[in-house]
Amino acid sequence: MAKTFVPSAPGPLKRLFSPLYDAYLAWLQKRHPRGPRALLLNQKRVYIFLSRSGLVFCIMLLAMLGGAINFDLALAYLLVFMLMSMALASMFHTFRNLLGLELAPGRVQGCFAGEAARFEIVLENHGRLPRHNLQLRYDSALDAVDVAAGDRAQAWLSLPSSRRGWLVAPRLRIETHWPLGVFRAWSYAFFDQRALIYPKPEADAPPLPTAAEGSGEGMVTARGQDDFAGLRPFHRGDSPRHVAWKAAARDDSLMVKEFHGQASRSLWLDWDGLPPGMPLEQRLSRLTAWVLAAEAEGLSYGLSLPGHSLKPANGEAQRDECLATLALYGEKDGRAP
Amino acid sequence: MNPERLDRTQTFALLAVLAGLLLPHAGHLPYWLDGALAVLFGWRVWLVHKQRRMPSRWILLPITLGLIAAVFFEYRTLLGRTGGIALFAALIGAKLLETRARRDALLLVYLGYFLVVTNFLFDQSMGMAVYLCVMVLAVSTLLVGWHTLGGWTGRWRAAREQARFAGLLMLQSLPVMAVLFVFFPRVEGPLWRLPQDRGGARSGLADSMSPGSFSSMSKSDEVAFRVGFSGARPAQEMLYWRGPVFVDYDGITWRQALPGAGAAPTVQEATGQRIDYTITIEPHQRPWLLALDMPLVVPPGSHLSEYLQLVSRRPLEKRLRLEMSASLQYRAGRDELPHRIGRALALPAWGNPRARSVAASWRQLAPAARVDEALRFFGRQGLSYTLTPPRYGQDAVDGFVFDGKQGFCEHFAGSFVFMLRAAGVPARVVGGYQGGELNGDYLIVRQADAHAWAEVWLEGEGWRRVDPTFAVAPSRIQEGLASAVGAEELPYLLRLDNNLVKRIQLALDSAVNGWNQWVIGYTPERQRQVLQRLGIDRLDSSAFFGWFLGGLGGLVAVMATWLLWRMRPPRRDPARVEWDRFGHKLNRLGVAPTDSEGPWDFARRAQQALPERAAAIEAVLTAYLATRYGGQDGGGELREAVRRF
Numbered sequence: 001m002a003k004t005f006v007p008s009a010p011g012p013l014k015r016l017f018s019p020l021y022d023a024y025l026a027w028l029q030k031r032h033p034r035g036p037r038a039l040l041l042n043q044k045r046v047y048i049f050l051s052r053s054g055l056v057f058c059i060m061l062l063a064m065l066g067g068a069i070n071f072d073l074a075l076a077y078l079l080v081f082m083l084m085s086m087a088l089a090s091m092f093h094t095f096r097n098l099l100g101l102e103l104a105p106g107r108v109q110g111c112f113a114g115e116a117a118r119f120e121i122v123l124e125n126h127g128r129l130p131r132h133n134l135q136l137r138y139d140s141a142l143d144a145v146d147v148a149a150g151d152r153a154q155a156w157l158s159l160p161s162s163r164r165g166w167l168v169a170p171r172l173r174i175e176t177h178w179p180l181g182v183f184r185a186w187s188y189a190f191f192d193q194r195a196l197i198y199p200k201p202e203a204d205a206p207p208l209p210t211a212a213e214g215s216g217e218g219m220v221t222a223r224g225q226d227d228f229a230g231l232r233p234f235h236r237g238d239s240p241r242h243v244a245w246k247a248a249a250r251d252d253s254l255m256v257k258e259f260h261g262q263a264s265r266s267l268w269l270d271w272d273g274l275p276p277g278m279p280l281e282q283r284l285s286r287l288t289a290w291v292l293a294a295e296a297e298g299l300s301y302g303l304s305l306p307g308h309s310l311k312p313a314n315g316e317a318q319r320d321e322c323l324a325t326l327a328l329y330g331e332k333d334g335r336a337p
Numbered sequence: 338m339n340p341e342r343l344d345r346t347q348t349f350a351l352l353a354v355l356a357g358l359l360l361p362h363a364g365h366l367p368y369w370l371d372g373a374l375a376v377l378f379g380w381r382v383w384l385v386h387k388q389r390r391m392p393s394r395w396i397l398l399p400i401t402l403g404l405i406a407a408v409f410f411e412y413r414t415l416l417g418r419t420g421g422i423a424l425f426a427a428l429i430g431a432k433l434l435e436t437r438a439r440r441d442a443l444l445l446v447y448l449g450y451f452l453v454v455t456n457f458l459f460d461q462s463m464g465m466a467v468y469l470c471v472m473v474l475a476v477s478t479l480l481v482g483w484h485t486l487g488g489w490t491g492r493w494r495a496a497r498e499q500a501r502f503a504g505l506l507m508l509q510s511l512p513v514m515a516v517l518f519v520f521f522p523r524v525e526g527p528l529w530r531l532p533q534d535r536g537g538a539r540s541g542l543a544d545s546m547s548p549g550s551f552s553s554m555s556k557s558d559e560v561a562f563r564v565g566f567s568g569a570r571p572a573q574e575m576l577y578w579r580g581p582v583f584v585d586y587d588g589i590t591w592r593q594a595l596p597g598a599g600a601a602p603t604v605q606e607a608t609g610q611r612i613d614y615t616i617t618i619e620p621h622q623r624p625w626l627l628a629l630d631m632p633l634v635v636p637p638g639s640h641l642s643e644y645l646q647l648v649s650r651r652p653l654e655k656r657l658r659l660e661m662s663a664s665l666q667y668r669a670g671r672d673e674l675p676h677r678i679g680r681a682l683a684l685p686a687w688g689n690p691r692a693r694s695v696a697a698s699w700r701q702l703a704p705a706a707r708v709d710e711a712l713r714f715f716g717r718q719g720l721s722y723t724l725t726p727p728r729y730g731q732d733a734v735d736g737f738v739f740d741g742k743q744g745f746c747e748h749f750a751g752s753f754v755f756m757l758r759a760a761g762v763p764a765r766v767v768g769g770y771q772g773g774e775l776n777g778d779y780l781i782v783r784q785a786d787a788h789a790w791a792e793v794w795l796e797g798e799g800w801r802r803v804d805p806t807f808a809v810a811p812s813r814i815q816e817g818l819a820s821a822v823g824a825e826e827l828p829y830l831l832r833l834d835n836n837l838v839k840r841i842q843l844a845l846d847s848a849v850n851g852w853n854q855w856v857i858g859y860t861p862e863r864q865r866q867v868l869q870r871l872g873i874d875r876l877d878s879s880a881f882f883g884w885f886l887g888g889l890g891g892l893v894a895v896m897a898t899w900l901l902w903r904m905r906p907p908r909r910d911p912a913r914v915e916w917d918r919f920g921h922k923l924n925r926l927g928v929a930p931t932d933s934e935g936p937w938d939f940a941r942r943a944q945q946a947l948p949e950r951a952a953a954i955e956a957v958l959t960a961y962l963a964t965r966y967g968g969q970d971g972g973g974e975l976r977e978a979v980r981r982f
Contacts, residue, residue, distance in 0.1 A: 053443055060447050064454050069524050071418075072655060074857045075457040075466055078518055079473065083450060085513035086477070086506050088893070092900045093506070100904050127904045133486040146486050178484045179502060180477070181443070 028171075034190035038104035038124075041174075045187045046098045048091065054182035057087065090180040097134070097176045098185045100127050101147070105169075105191035106154060110198065112288070116158040117167050117195035124152040132178040139170050161197040164284065164327045169193035198288060198323040199281065205289035208297075209273055266300040266312030269322075284326050291326070295319040305329055343442050348385045350482075350496075351442055352378060352433070354475045358452035359426055361468070365459060366423055367411050373404060377430035384434075391437055401431040422455050443483060449476040461656075463852045477503035512892050520868075520885040522876050523861040541621035541784060542768050546583050546591040548726075548733060551768075552745040555724050557784035561770060562618040562627055563850050565779040571612060571629075573772055574811075575665050577790065577802065578782060579630040580769035581623075582644035586758075588685040589733065591751055591766050594644060604631055604645075605799065609666030617658045617853055624652045627769060629663035630802065636661070643677065644765070645669055645800070658858040671799035673763075681763035681794060689734040689755065696759035707760045708793050708801075711753060712808045718742060720749070722810035746806045746813075750789040753805040763794035767802070771813075776843045779850055912964040912975060919957050919979045923947075936961060953982045 031045060039045075050058065061080055068076035106120030119138060125131050125147040134155075135144045141157035161167050175186035234243060234254035244255045269290045274283050287303065294301040295314070302312035303322045308329075310322055343351070356378055363371050384391060404427040405415070412420035429448060436442050453469050453476070478500040485499060541561055543550050562578075583591035611633065618627055626639055626647040635641050636659045639649040670677075695714065699707045718738055726744045729736030734752045737744045744752075750766045757764040771788035773780035790804040806813055868874075873881045920930040920939075928943045940958040944951040960975035 053447075056444070057447060060451060064451060067454055067458075071458060072860070073454070073457045073461065074859050075461045075469075076454045077521070077523075077859075078514070078856065079450070079453055079457070079469075081514040081517035081521065082473070082507065082510050084517065085510035088513055089506055089509040089896065092896050096900050096904050099901075129903055133484060144486050179481045179506065181480065181484045 028188055029190065032188045032190055034192060038102050039189045041098050041101045041187050046095060046185055047187065048095050048183055048185040051177055051181060051184035057182050087180065087182045091183045093179050094176060094183040094185045097131050097178050098187055101125060101131060103189050105193045108193055108195045110196040111161060112198045113161050113164045113200040116160050117197060119157045119169055119193050121155045122152060123147050123155065125149060133176060135175050137173045164197050164199040165331045167195045167197050196324055196327055198327045199284040201289035201292055202285040205286050208267065208290055208293055266302060267294055268302045268304055270304045271306055284329060288323060288326050291319060291322045343437060343439060345385055350479060351445060352381060354449055354479055355429065358449055358472055361456050362422060362426060365419060366426060370423055370427060374426060374430045377433055381433045392434055397431060397434055404431060418458050425455065446476060446479050461857050463849055474503055474507060477506060513889065516888040516892065523864050542580050542787060544593050546747055546766060546768060546789060547589060548729060551747040551787050551789055552724055552726060554784040554787045559784045560619055561782050561784050562616055563779055563781055564773065565615045567613040571665055576772050577630040578627045578770040579767060580627050581625055582646045583766040583768060584644065584680055586684065588688050604667050604669045605671055606668040607633055607664035609664045612663045612665065614661055615658065616661055617656060617858060618653060620653050620655050622652050622654060624649050628661055631664055631667040631669060633662040633664055656853060656857055658860060669799050673794055678763045678794060681765050682758050684758050689732045691739055692734045692756050693759045696756040699760040704762050704795050707762050708803060711757055712805065715753065715805050716808050720744060720809050722806065722813060746789045749805040749809065750791050753791045757793060765792050767792050777847050781846055912961060915975050915979045916961050919982060922982060957982055
């Protein structure tokens with residue numbers, strides 16, 4: 001299953017205090033248990049402290065207080081005290097901006113390696129006041145949302161991917177500086193959110209292999225779509241491009257157009273057919289490009305990898321399954337759940 | 338659009354607020370700096386409007402350094418009240434042309450609060466307070482908008498919403514602010530003193546008395562000080578507010594004999610009733626105080642001079658509130674030192690021959706009789722009291738007493754003292770104020786009430802107050818200036834007729850007085866009194882910490898409770914709660930509820946999966962539908978059905 005959270009690139013300070021930092025992480029994990037479920041930010045889970053600009057604000061107040069004392073300015077005293085109490089009041093507002101908010105992991109959009117995967121976080125406001133400018137962060141990914149009272153909102157965080165396989169969402173951090181920026185309230189959530197990153201399709205991949213080995217079903221041309229063969233009932237996984245929408249409009253059943261040759265002849269995208277000595281990632285990359293090309297051309301295609309093969313089929317389900325197989329090839333946690 | 342960049346609306350809002358905060362300074366800053374700031378602001382507006390790039394560092398740096406140098410040459414310092422603020426304003430102007438990122442602008446917003454305080458250095462009046470309160474709201478609105486998603490990008494509704502919230506925040510801050518204001522320990526005196534902090538406009542009595550110095554004040558309705566009596570108010574003609582004492586005369590000008598570090602003559606006998614009062618003196622930039630003649634207490638930070646004058650250690654640069662006592666009947670300086678008596682007899686060797694010869698004729702009388710004779714002489718001369726006396730030349734006393742015969746209190750007092758000295762009676766001129774106008778429970782004394790009278794020294798009695806003006810125009814003393822001179826001579830507000838404008842003005846002054854007493858005048862002394870009323874004797878007592886921290890803690894607790902109450906989750910529909918419990922029970926039996934199913938479908942599916950409990954499921958469904966949608970109250974039936982299931 002999902003890997004445990006690993007902090008990204010600890011700085012020198014963190015390394016120095018590494019045992020302390022580990023203890024801190026363990027404590028955080030305990031407070032914000034990793035899980036697939038929604039998390040309510042209660043008093044125990046919301047932290048609050050002066051922000052950096054709050055520090056500047058405090059220094060400014062001290063300077064103003066010095067002036068008030070020195071020049072004996074009653075109104076300056078009054079203003080300093082007002083700003084102090086406003087900051088105090090804002091502390092409550094900042095805290096309540098997170099307090100009682102419910103966070104839940106939402107949908108995940110995978111991608112090809114090198115692109116950005118997208119993670120959805122659903123925020124639900126059970127309170128009676130709107131929540132302003134909630135900033136959510138997965139490492140460098142950032143999104144900010146408002147949530148009206150009693151409403152819900154979605155934040156989308158884009159994480160760049162570098163390699164195929166599972167991209168596990170890091171610790172989610174939610175923070176707010178609203179309303180005055182003097183205080184910063186924040187909390188964490190560890191969600192079981194992960195995106196499947198497909199291998200990067202090879203750029204300018206060679207054309208699809210023309211010979212399918214071992215199946216004995218002969219050649220496949222890419223022109224099959226021209227030869228319309230008839231209609232058959234829709235199965236899950238069929239490409240929507242092949243649905244006979246006009247026929248579907250006539251009656252309730254979804255029919256799929258079948259093309260001549262498609263049912264009988266299929267293309268095998270075979271690992272062993274690639275040049276020997278080709279590096280692993282490059283092979284996966286090429287196969288990925290071919291899967292995409294085959295799907296785009298509406299062919300029926302199968303995938304054969306060492307120790308694993310997928311029967312020829314067509315449609316998004318087939319494509320996704322092929323891509324997932326390629327993405328997880330050789331990975332420890334193997335197939336998609 | 339880059340969210341880290343200031344957009345057009347944000348820039349305009351920031352510029353408007355900063356300009357509003359600098360505006361009251363325009364009068365104190367040199368004209369060239371006002372102009373330079375206007376140019377810098379205009380430049381920034383133009384850049385935003387035309388969407389031009391900001392000037393490079395190589396243009397800004399010389400501008401900034403030039404401004405700093407110019408401020409230095411103007412004031413010869415970069416510190417102090419005036420120089421420091423000029424520098425601050427110049428730097429803000431330069432910073433404007435460098436600010437493109439929101440983070441920099443945030444600094445400018447914070448500096449906005451700082452600018453508010455700099456304004457208080459010059460003006461702590463109620464009007465300024467109201468204006469700056471609005472400006473604080475504006476700055477806070479900027480700050481809230483800053484931290485709101487989308488900010489104040491051109492949407493009026495959003496800006497209004499943010500202003501409303503900033504106002505709310507200000508209101509919520511008031512209780513804690515009040516506690517801090519009352520309890521925060523006040524410190525006496527400045528922590529440090531910057532050069533050039535002195536200065537500013539002077540009004541009121543001068544160090545010296547020359548012809549015209551009092552009559553010029555008589556047209557000013559400016560307030561000199563306000564007085565609240567804790568007991569009975571003395572009669573109007575007894576209200577002599579003692580100020581500078583003029584001893585030395587050079588033939589034209591009477592000068593104060595400051596500083597008098599010699600031993601002060603004690604007030605030997607204070608025979609009259611003790612009068613307790615509170616006086617709040619407007620700053621007059623001079624090192625003396627004003628007190629009802631004769632003061633019985635010496636306020637801290639001042640001393641009673643050898644001329645029975647209350648002298649403060651420093652010029653009065655800010656409004657001062659004093660708790661005072663006085664006795665209206667007293668004997669002072671019976672054993673006056675010879676050199677002081679000699680000084681009170683000194684006259685220049687020349688001038689005013691007619692006055693001298695008349696005075697010489699009184700010499701055979703006893704000293705007390707000479708004083709009476711002088712008063713009678715002044716009465717006989719047909720002198721008249723006027724605000725617009727003619728100018729008397731070289732021999733001013735002769736000119737007034739024998740020729741012009743028109744004068745103001747300074748002519749009366751000066752000539753009177755001159756003639757008594759010529760007759761061998763030690764005498765001096767006392768400056769100050771006489772009378773005042775009652776407004777509610779306090780007295781307003783204005784510059785127009787400035788007055789000068791004489792003091793003579795008599796063997797065996799000491800110093801005695803003699804007011805020659807009273808001898809000639811008693812109504813001036815008994816009823817005030819307006820009754821002594823023609824109404825047309827006075828500005829509108831000083832006239833006697835009780836018109837609406839005057840009443841409004843007095844009502845306003847009453848508010849100002851309250852403001853001065855309780856807000857501006859909340860000095861260490863005042864704080865001590867207030868705390869004493871709460872049973873706090875010392876600032877390091879447990880009673881103080883009890884009140885202070887208890888008050889703050891209580892307020893914070895109230896805020897926290899209110900907050901949690903506001904954020905409590907809405908009460909869930911009880912029917913829904915029961916239905917969810919039912920769903921849990923079914924889940925345990927293997928029928929998991931799904932989001933896409935309504936209650937009806939879910940119950941049907943459950944009945945199919947668990948045919949033996951179909952009836953119980955039906956009962957729950959019926960009760961749920963009846964409670965939730967059928968308008969049936971209570972839901973007891975539903976609870977029962979779920980419990981039985």
